[in-house]
Amino acid sequence: MTDDIKRWLAKDGKIFLDEVGIKERDILLDFGCGEGHYTIPSAKLVGEKGRVYALDEDGEVLDELMKIAKLESLENIEPIKTSGELKIPMEDESVNVVLLYDVLHYMDERRKIIDDVYRVMKPGGLLSVYPKHHSSDRPLRGLANLTLKDIIKEIEEAGFGFEKKYFKRLVHDDNYDMGYILNFRKGRHNGSF
Helix, strand or coil: CCHHHHHHHHHHHHHHHHHHCCCCCCEEEEECCCCCCCHHHHHHHHCCCCEEEEEECCHHHHHHHHHHHHHCCCCCEEEEECCCCCCCCCCCCCEEEEEEECCHHHCCCHHHHHHHHHHHEEEEEEEEEECCCCCCCCCCHHHCCCCHHHHHHHHHCCCEEEEEEEEEEEEECCEEEEEEEEEEEECECCCCC
């Protein structure tokens, strides 16, 4: 574990997620959670009365994440291993926050996933997106030809209202980086690019 990740998991990640809008008692889905760089601080922030679902298709990564959770005495994380299907194995309207951080560029059928995020999210819920690898930020795969405005439009077309754009210091892979965070609300449009 790098020094950046240690610092992020100990303090900075919780501060970052608080500023993005994660609150105590939230029921949160970290979609494509990987090593848990956002799962662990989310679990600390939502507290004992909140819940974090850590969804990933890599079982080994989820096992490592749960080892860290145990070391941190976090009992509010539930791992969900998927087979890579375009359906989230959760009930309708079961979460009030979804993180899509550094995963959109992997998705060939983003709209199907965004529609399913809409399905599992409670009305007024927060969708927070870190669209790494868009056209002006190390373009890669599915986002290489999309601008932030294109990404916002795509998510709005699924019924989410754009709320706010942040440019913040955050973790990408195992190091600090600067990146855009896009926040949306289910069923409301009240922000501007």
